[in-house]
């Protein structure tokens with residue numbers, strides 16, 4: 001059953017007065033970022049989204065999350081049209097975005113707190129999530145007393161605390177070192193294996209995209225559309241050493257094959273059209 005249906009999404013930004021970009025050699029104050037995106041995502045699926053810089057991955061995620069309105073087309077979540085942030089949807093950004101004045105525990109409790117869930121219940125949920133992420137004992141630490149990896153674990157735990165049916169993740173591990181990143185990929189898969197929420201995860205890393213996904217969605221260069229969707233039939237549960245397997249290598253070659261032309265196009269685009277020239 002489809003949980004999310006993206007139907008012919010277009011998104012054009014009107015730039016501020018005095019700003020323009022050059023598209024196909026023409027100066028314009030309107031920039032089309034997404035141009036006809038179709039996508040159907042099944043309940044419980046793990047989707048990763050890759051594409052060249054500027055292909056509109058974050059904008060698409062924002063539209064699916066109800067944070068940005070599409071210029072035309074629509075998104076349905078369980079058959080309902082999305083026009084504003086939905087309480088069933090959780091969001092994790094690249095930057096940890098924790099409340100610095102709240103402890104790890106209180107950060108995770110926040111989502112349930114605003115919904116009026118009783119203190120004892122929300123504390124129990126937050127403690128459970130902290131222990132799932134190996135952070136038992138860190139309840140009372142403030143974000144600046146935690147490493148980057150720990151902060152991002154807390155941010156994911158916070159998003160999961162409201163029991164989201166959809167989790168949108170925008171390059172959540174991009175700021176982390178490689179070892180922490182791979183560790184968190186493994187943890188995320190383990191937890192997703194338990195809760196089976198639907199995940200859409202944006203990344204620049206082909207390896208990350210393959211390791212996590214049921215399907216990798218490859219976007220074209222701007223204006224972004226779906227270029228190809230690649231099934232990742234690697235067995236689950238997946239351990240880190242799967243990255244060295246022949247099957248993984250084949251997927252890596254396949255994704256890069258689809259992506260390469262688009263990255264080249266995007267680079268040409270940017271050389272010709274520096275964004276926001278004055």
Ligand SMILES: Nc1ncnc2c1ncn2[C@@H]1O[C@H](COP(=O)(O)OP(=O)(O)OP(=O)(O)O)[C@@H](O)[C@H]1O
Pocket residue numbers: 013014015031033051052053054055056057058059060204275
């Ligand atoms: N509010 C806005 N006003 C004007 N242009 C915008 C706005 N938000 C995004 N854009 C433009 O939309 C394009 C796509 O941005 P987006 O961040 O979605 O790309 P992306 O694929 O996520 O890129 P990256 O991989 O570099 O993060 C970019 O050219 C960006 O400058």
